[in-house]
């Protein structure tokens with residue numbers, strides 16, 4: 001693995017420190033999906049360019065990444081991209097349809113699976129690396145930059161369903177009826193995800209998050225069989241491959257709705273475990289107390305609709321319940337398109353108003 005370039009030194013290292021279990025003056029805070037749709041300046045950029053044009057043009061991806069940082073005192077940036085760039089790099093068509101979301105017009109079947117272009121897939125994602133490098137320089141070391149990827153199961157779901165789904169029943173049918181093909185696909189995705197995360201780290205990502213957004217469709221049995229081994233393998237191999245460099249890049253796992261495997265998240269090899277908004281911060285805080293992981297979360301994205309004073313109260317309550325040890329404050333899922341920009345500022349500033357001892 002090539003060493004990172006001599007980027008400007010990191011000034012605000014709160015988030016990286018907390019991810020590694022070190023003390024800070026204040027709690028770090030960022031917001032999943034902070035760079036997108038709810039920002040008027042992003043909507044303006046979208047009138048000029050398609051979604052994937054923005055992703056694939058480093059200057060534009062950088063511009064979108066920096067947008068929320070100009071408005072809010074966030075402790076991290078996240079590169080503007082999408083989890084579906086991997087299916088795209090594997091040769092699948094992905095369209096972003098306004099009001100619908102991602103559509104893959106030719107979904108994966110048992111029959112066409114052999115058509116996936118595994119060879120060279122990661123090199124077709126070079127533009128994400130370039131966007132990260134451009135953004136690292138533009139950030140001037142202000143805050144750390146997140147890279148990210150979808151998790152194997154979540155990507156498998158979109159590829160088979162041809163987009164989002166209320167049940168993921170087509171993808172789950174693979175798990176029940178075609179376990180061998182399922183494992184083959186998950187192996188391919190695990191390999192590509194690992195190389196893609198390494199590409200992002202090599203190009204300047206200072207922390208990386210794996211989004212298993214569709215965990216909520218599975219149960220404990222399925223998650224044990226079709227998710228945990230692959231998530232473990234990704235963390236193990238990424239850590240192994242960066243061990244000989246000076247880079248100590250924390251890994252974050254966010255498995256939305258994986259309450260049935262919450263305890264298992266601690267031992268997968270990730271430094272940070274994302275907690276979704278359906279979980280009780282007090283119970284989760286107690287469960288993970290004295291374990292060697294940092295928690296991230298978990299305010300209900302809809303709490304941003306509440307009156308200002310109420311929002312501040314809920315934020316404080318959540319932090320108190322989690323405990324301030326090893327906590328990265330975030331929402332418990334991505335911010336919604338109709339979120340109020342002022343509420344985001346209220347949330348971020350409320351977190352920073354707390355001085356840690």
Ligand SMILES: Cc1c2[nH]c(c1CCC(=O)O)Cc1[nH]c(c(CCC(=O)O)c1C)Cc1[nH]c(c(CCC(=O)O)c1C)Cc1[nH]c(c(C)c1CCC(=O)O)C2
Nearest residue numbers: 032033034035036037051080081082083101102211213334
């Ligand atoms: C499941 C998932 C996707 N994408 C992502 C997830 C995991 C997080 C989660 O669970 O919410 C992750 C994602 N998508 C995007 C980012 C980068 C921006 C950021 O987080 O700040 C990230 C980290 C941009 C985006 N991804 C998308 C947009 C809007 C597209 C547009 O501008 O037309 C943006 C800014 C489109 C997208 N992409 C996806 C969906 C379901 C949609 C449509 C609905 C939506 O808008 O969220 C797939």
